[in-house]
Amino acid sequence: xxxxxxxxxxxxxxxxxxxxxxxxxxxxxxxxxxxxxxxxxxxxxxxxxxxxxxxxxxxxxxxxxxxxxxxxxxxxxxxxxxxxxxxxxxxxxxxxxxxxxxxxxxxxxxxxxxxxxxxxxxxxxxxxxxxxxxxxxxxxxxxxxxxxxxxxxxxxxxxxxxxxxxxxxxxxxxxxxxxxxxxxxxxxxxxxxxxxxxxxxxxxxxxxxxxxxxxxxxxxxxxxxxxxxxxxxxxxxxxxxxxxxxxxxxxxxxxxxxxxxxxxxxxxxxxxxxxxxxxxxxxxxxxxxxxxxxxxxxxxxxxxxxxxxxxxxxxxxxxxxxxxxxxxxxxxxxxxxxxxxxxxxxxxxx
Amino acid sequence: xxxxxxxxxxxxxxxxxxxxxxxxxxxxxxxxxxxxxxxxxxxxxxxxxxxxxxxxxxxxxxxxxxxxxxxxxxxxxxxxxxxxxxxxxxxxxxxxxxxxxxxxxxxxxxxxxxxxxxxxxxxxxxxxxxxxxxxxxxxxxxxxxxxxxxxxxxxxxxxxxxxxxxxxxxxxxxxxxxxxxxxxxxxxxxxxxxxxxxxxxxxxxxxxxxxxxxxxxxxxxxxxxxxxxxxxxxxxxxxxxxxxxxxxxxxxxxxxxxxxxxxxxxxxxxxxxxxxxxxxxxxxxxxxxxxxxxxxxxxxxxxxxxxxxxxxxxxxxxxxxxxxxxxxxxxxxxxxxxxxxxxxxxxxxxxxxxxxxxxxxxxxxxxxxxxxxxxxxxxxxxxxxxxxxxxxxxxxxxxxxxxxxxxxxxxxxxxxxxxxxxxxxxxxxxxxxx
Numbered sequence: 090x091x092x093x094x095x096x097x098x099x100x101x102x103x104x105x106x107x108x109x110x111x112x113x114x115x116x117x118x119x120x121x122x123x124x125x126x127x128x129x130x131x132x133x134x135x136x137x138x139x140x141x142x143x144x145x146x147x148x149x150x151x152x153x154x155x156x157x158x159x160x161x162x163x164x165x166x167x168x169x170x171x172x173x174x175x176x177x178x179x180x181x182x183x184x185x186x187x188x189x190x191x192x193x194x195x196x197x198x199x200x201x202x203x204x205x206x207x208x209x210x211x212x213x214x215x216x217x218x219x220x221x222x223x224x225x226x227x228x229x230x231x232x233x234x235x236x237x238x239x240x241x242x243x244x245x246x247x248x249x250x251x252x253x254x255x256x257x258x259x260x261x262x263x264x265x266x267x268x269x270x271x272x273x274x275x276x277x278x279x280x281x282x283x284x285x286x287x288x289x290x291x292x293x294x295x296x297x298x299x300x301x302x303x304x305x306x307x308x309x310x311x312x313x314x315x316x317x318x319x320x321x322x323x324x325x326x327x328x329x330x331x332x333x334x335x336x337x338x339x340x341x342x343x344x345x346x347x348x349x350x351x352x353x354x355x356x357x358x359x360x361x362x363x364x365x366x367x368x369x370x371x372x373x374x375x376x377x378x379x380x381x382x383x384x385x386x387x388x389x390x391x392x393x394x395x396x397x398x399x400x401x402x403x404x405x406x407x408x409x410x411x412x413x414x415x416x417x418x419x420x421x422x423x424x425x426x427x428x429x430x431x432x433x434x435x436x437x438x439x
Numbered sequence: 440x441x442x443x444x445x446x447x448x449x450x451x452x453x454x455x456x457x458x459x460x461x462x463x464x465x466x467x468x469x470x471x472x473x474x475x476x477x478x479x480x481x482x483x484x485x486x487x488x489x490x491x492x493x494x495x496x497x498x499x500x501x502x503x504x505x506x507x508x509x510x511x512x513x514x515x516x517x518x519x520x521x522x523x524x525x526x527x528x529x530x531x532x533x534x535x536x537x538x539x540x541x542x543x544x545x546x547x548x549x550x551x552x553x554x555x556x557x558x559x560x561x562x563x564x565x566x567x568x569x570x571x572x573x574x575x576x577x578x579x580x581x582x583x584x585x586x587x588x589x590x591x592x593x594x595x596x597x598x599x600x601x602x603x604x605x606x607x608x609x610x611x612x613x614x615x616x617x618x619x620x621x622x623x624x625x626x627x628x629x630x631x632x633x634x635x636x637x638x639x640x641x642x643x644x645x646x647x648x649x650x651x652x653x654x655x656x657x658x659x660x661x662x663x664x665x666x667x668x669x670x671x672x673x674x675x676x677x678x679x680x681x682x683x684x685x686x687x688x689x690x691x692x693x694x695x696x697x698x699x700x701x702x703x704x705x706x707x708x709x710x711x712x713x714x715x716x717x718x719x720x721x722x723x724x725x726x727x728x729x730x731x732x733x734x735x736x737x738x739x740x741x742x743x744x745x746x747x748x749x750x751x752x753x754x755x756x757x758x759x760x761x762x763x764x765x766x767x768x769x770x771x772x773x774x775x776x777x778x779x780x781x782x783x784x785x786x787x788x789x790x791x792x793x794x795x796x797x798x799x800x801x802x803x804x805x806x807x808x809x810x811x812x813x814x815x816x817x818x819x820x821x822x823x824x825x826x827x828x829x830x831x832x833x834x835x836x837x838x839x840x841x842x843x844x845x846x847x848x849x850x851x852x853x854x855x856x857x858x859x860x861x862x863x864x865x866x867x868x869x870x871x872x873x
Contacts, residue, residue: 115691115733116777119784120762121646130784133777165646167696167760 094142101139103198104185105363106178111170112136118162118172124291128436129155132162132172135179148186149263151435153179154428159292160357174361181365184420186258187251193416200364207408214404218396225396229322232403236317239410247415252427259431267438275433283426284310298358301343306422308339309373312380322384333384340377344370369418375405449475449518451864452538452627454525454804457485458504458850459842460633461511462857463864467631468516470865475625476511477540478521482587484508485635489570489584491665493850494714495745500850501586501667508588520623521545521589529810530835534628534871538807544618546594551613554582554590561608566598568670572660574677575670580605580614585668629867631860632813632821632833633841634804639693639701639796647692647794652766653678655792658688658711665718674722676791678770683791686719687774688712688730689761694797695733703818705797706847709736712795713746716754729755729789731776739849759785764792798847811835820846831860839864 098109112133119125119133131152138147156176163173185194196203221227260267282288286306289299312333315321321333347370350359379402386392392399413419453464456478464474476483488508490500511517520542527539562578570584571577579598582590594605594614606614638659641649649655654676656664664674676683690712694705709732716728735756737746750756759776766772772792778785800819805812814822814834821840825832831839841860842853 113695113733114779115760116779116784117760117762119777120760120775122762122784125784127783127785130777130782134782165698165762167691167698169697 091141091143091146094144097142097144098139101175101178101182104178104181105361106139106175107171109136109139109170109175111168112140112172113168115167118166121161121165122156123159123161123293124155124157124288129432131156132176136170136172136175139175139179147179148183148258151259151428151432152176153183154425155288155432157286157289157292157295158358159295160360161293163357163360171361173357177361177363180421180424181363181418184418184424187255187420187424188247188416189250189254190247190416193420196412196416197363197365203364203368203412206412210408210411211404214400214407218400218403223396225393225399228396228403229399232399232406233317233320233322235403235407236410239407239414240313240317243410243415248420248423251420252423255424255427256431259428260434265435265438267434271434271437274437275430278433279426279430282429283422286425288429301346304339305343305373308336308343308377312336312340312377316380321380322387330384330388334381337377337381337384341374341381342377344374344377348374365418368413372405372409372413376402376409379405447475447518447623447625449473449625449627450868451475451629451631452477452525452528452536452625453631453633454807455485455633455635455842455844456480456483456511456519456521457633457635457842457853458487458507459635459844459853459857459860460485460631461507462854463631463633463839463841463861464517465507465511465514466858466861467864468511468514470861472516472865472868474517475540475627476517476519477523477525478519479524481522481545481583481593482589483511483519483521484586484588486659487850488586489659489666489668490662491667491669491718492714494710495739495741497714497717499667505586505588512588519589522593525804525807526622527809528630528807528838530837534837534868536627536630536837538625538627538630540623540625542621542623544596544620545591546596546614546616546618547592548613548615549589549591551611552589552591553611554592555610556582556592557608557610558592558605558614561604563602563604564598564600566595571663571670572657574656574660574663628871629837629839629864630835631831631839631841631864632804632844633857633860634801634821634844636843636847637799637801639699639799641692641794641796643699644692646763647689647761648764648766649794652764652770652772652792654683654766654770654772654790655764655794658708658715658793658795661715661793662711665715665722674719676770681770681790682723684723684726685789686726686728686791686793687761687772687787687789688716688728688793688795689764689774690730690732690795691760692794692796693799701797701799701818703847704736706736707849708795708797710739710742710745710849712793713737713749713754715793717749717752720752720754727753727755729757729787731757731759731761731774733758733760739851798843801844804844808835808838813838816846818846820844829863830856831863837867839867 116133119130153176160173163171181197315333319329351362354360383399383402450472451467451474453460453476456476464476468474484504488504493500523540523542525538526541529537558580559578562580564579565576567573568575568577579595582592719728737743758779761774761776763775764772771788771790774787802819816822821844823845824834833840839860841857
């Protein structure tokens with residue numbers, strides 16, 4: 090027997106949802122959705138769960154991650170209940186649910202808390218730089234060290250436990266018994282979806298948006314690799330230098346376009362922007378831009394006299410690595426691909 | 440344009456000659472008032488005269504309308520202008536209105552026309568017939584439909600090639616190409632607005648593919664196929680003339696839908712669709728009929744029994760709004776919807792789809808009132824300023840509203856509303872003479 094929780098919709102509104110009670114259950118959203126099929130009919134089911142406050146069913150569901158937000162359900166909704174944005178809010182809510190630290194939920198729900206966290210890290214970086222007597226070489230050395238440490242620790246302490254939590258909520262807890270072989274067979278899906286997001290191509294008229302997103306992900310991952318493992322800022326290898334320029338340029342050009350769309354609100358998907366969306370695209374844009382500029386300043390021998398530019402980059406980087414990656418929108422990179430993976434596992438189980 | 444200085448005096452101007460306006464005009468005329476009935480179309484009778492049967496009694500719509508229409512047409516106290524529109528309506532004082540009625544030329548002297556149809560035979564121009572809602576063709580010289588009133592020819596000057604064949608064929612020489620538009624100034628004491636409604640145009644929902652997929656029709660087109668004056672004498676799908684055997688109804692097409700700007704229920708679509716489904720079961724005994732609905736609103740007297748009767752006859756009811764309709768190569772249609780009972784998205788194939796289109800306001804008349812504004816309600820129907828105590832009252836004293844001009848309603852309610860409007864008009868006019 091399900092227990093109804095009418096307060097749940099108020100909770101969900103803090104994550105960006107609108108008037109879900111406007112829904113009169115016509116199923117138009119599910120019918121127009123090109124990704125919805127007989128096995129996974131969404132988003133109306135998710136709207137219904139949300140209206141009734143069935144949080145147990147919601148956290149066991151992978152449906153929110155199967156939606157790639159073309160916005161068709163929202164533009165054609167006869168009640169203007171905005172199911173597309175509800176799915177987006179559910180993804181934020183799930184991100185908070187998977188996070189064992191609880192910080193995700195706090196940052197999603199409270200803008201002041203987010204701003205405080207961002208400012209705290211600004212102070213921390215400047216304090217650290219002051220301790221190093223604003224010495225470029227030493228700060229850059231620690232900066233590079235920080236990148237490697239952050240990747241390892243964030244993954245080991247936050248992201249990995251969260252993915253295990255996600256598995257526990259969506260597969261173990263609902264009592265789905267999948268053989269180990271299903272997990273192996275599905276690995277291919279995990280990799281493919283992680284690096285291509287090809288499911289997004291199933292959305293109507295989505296080729297260009299998919300392409301932008303695709304090269305953005307590629308550019309981002311390669312830049313991460315280039316700075317961390319090829320030590321872009323200190324290398325003398327011309328190929329690596331140019332590679333880094335291209336990657337960082339891709340990031341800020343594509344994210345500039347994403348920010349422009351969110352400002353112009355010309356598509357259903359860019360109509361509503363939660364603070365977490367702004368932080369994500371703007372910080373990604375700034376990351377690309379400042380990384381590009383830092384390397385440019387190195388190449389024209391201006392960095393020694395312009396330490397501030399590296400400090401700005403470092404601040405952005407630290408905020409990105411310690412707030413947005415573990416607790417913010419960055420996590421959708423993992424949750425979306427693991428959702429596809431778990432979805433396949435469940436399918437294989439029969 | 441011919442500026443005629445004819446000044447005509449009437450007690451009441453009734454704008455709109457449908458069932459509500461007709462009822463008002465007839466009641467007022469029977470009480471001795473002089474009525475001018477202005478109708479935009481070439482025939483009075485409104486939408487009802489074109490319908491097949493009425494719900495929930497399954498009485499023949501034409502058999503109710505035509506005697507009423509004849510009575511209106513022959514009444515000594517009623518003057519009818521067809522093909523005319525009431526333009527400037529100004530209030531000069533209590534019980535004093537003036538209106539300019541714009542009469543479009545018919546190019547036929549109605550009094551002399553015998554309705555012999557020889558002009559139709561002679562006319563070489565064929566165009567689609569708006570009175571058959573595009574299902575059949577007509578000539579440029581034509582009688583609007585067989586039970587039209589007046590049953591007289593008209594020339595569709597937009598499409599006429601001025602060949603003169605009709606003039607030569609006409610035995611009474613009633614065709615007159617020298618007619619021009621005329622403006623008639625009328626003085627009246629009160630006005631009844633009975634301008635009816637517009638049907639929703641499903642082209643506004645591109646994902647339904649109406650207009651592209653040939654075997655998707657509107658409910659009004661199905662109504663024509665079922666009516667006694669039907670174009671094909673049977674039910675055919677327009678794409679290839681095949682007799683359909685698996686028909687789908689898509690309810691709430693253009694009703695209760697904020698995304699197309701009409702958030703309210705049209706009040707008639709559930710019942711007329713159920714009625715058509717029952718009639719189809721009679722016309723095509725082997726056919727399956729499926730009605731895709733959101734909620735069946737069977738709220739009137741005998742409605743729920745009528746709904747149950749359709750279920751007993753084998754009409755299939757599926758809860759779920761149709762999201763998309765796509766055409767297959769053989770002309771059949773694929774409907775994508777969520778089966779709400781199962782919570783699963785499904786696709787179904789039908790060989791003909793009827794879109795149960797909704798009721799939209801006809802706002803034009805509000806622009807005709809010049810001195811005082813005729814207030815509209817939030818949904819752009821004529822506002823009933825005192826809906827409980829005096830339902831026909833509008834924002835202008837002396838102007839009353841009848842029928843669907845004030846909101847979606849079915850035929851019995853329209854007739855009731857027409858009666859209410861005539862009663863309130865009478866009481867207003869009586870005050871003038873006291």
